Amino acid sequence: MSTALYPGTFDPITFGHIDIAVRASQIFSRVIAVVAQNPGKNPLFSVKERLDMVRESLKDVPRIEVISYGGLIVNCVREHKATVIIRGLRALTDFEYEFQMAYTNRKLFDAAETVFLMPSARYTYLNSTMVKQIARFGGDIGNFVPEYVREQLLGRFASDSSDSAV
Numbered sequence: 001m002s003t004a005l006y007p008g009t010f011d012p013i014t015f016g017h018i019d020i021a022v023r024a025s026q027i028f029s030r031v032i033a034v035v036a037q038n039p040g041k042n043p044l045f046s047v048k049e050r051l052d053m054v055r056e057s058l059k060d061v062p063r064i065e066v067i068s069y070g071g072l073i074v075n076c077v078r079e080h081k082a083t084v085i086i087r088g089l090r091a092l093t094d095f096e097y098e099f100q101m102a103y104t105n106r107k108l109f110d111a112a113e114t115v116f117l118m119p120s121a122r123y124t125y126l127n128s129t130m131v132k133q134i135a136r137f138g139g140d141i142g143n144f145v146p147e148y149v150r151e152q153l154l155g156r157f158a159s160d161s162s163d164s165a166v
């Protein structure tokens with residue numbers, strides 16, 4: 001049984017993230033989506049809110065669990081006896097950062113193999129930051145995130161007009 005971790009900030013989860021989760025679930029017998037606490041990224045949503053949105057969005061994906069984690073991802077890999085770290089690779093712009101992270105994780109724990117999956121082409125230029133920008137200014141995000149996430153974003157920007165997050 002091979003366990004793969006799928007870590008991310010998921011602030012918030014988008015159809016691109018979901019696409020990768022579905023692909024991973026078709027390859028590995030167990031996939032754990034890991035909501036990284038990532039305070040350094042100053043997320044718009046709390047860990048609890050992000051967990052809630054990821055759980056809701058992935059509830060129909062088989063063989064997938066959702067957890068949060070505050071430490072190094074390689075420690076999470078060890079704790080769950082996983083062997084694979086899944087990352088999504090969109091365009092060349094992702095490459096440098098992902099390359100660095102994969103090599104760093106390998107240095108920290110070389111039993112963990114990073115596996116990159118490509119989303120459907122229509123999600124290549126989709127990212128959480130863009131979705132937040134569009135939502136903030138009242139644009140239509142229905143093509144980018146599930147309905148539940150759309151409601152959370154609309155609620156956030158309706159009640160919180162401060163510009164602190166993204």
Ligand code: ADP
Binds near residue numbers: 008094
């Ligand atoms: P992180 O802060 O760890 O990069 P993100 O939530 O931004 O967290 O991304 C988590 C993973 O999901 C990354 O591997 C990222 O490349 C991937 N990802 C994000 N958006 C998409 C998308 N539209 N298509 C495919 N993969 C994506």
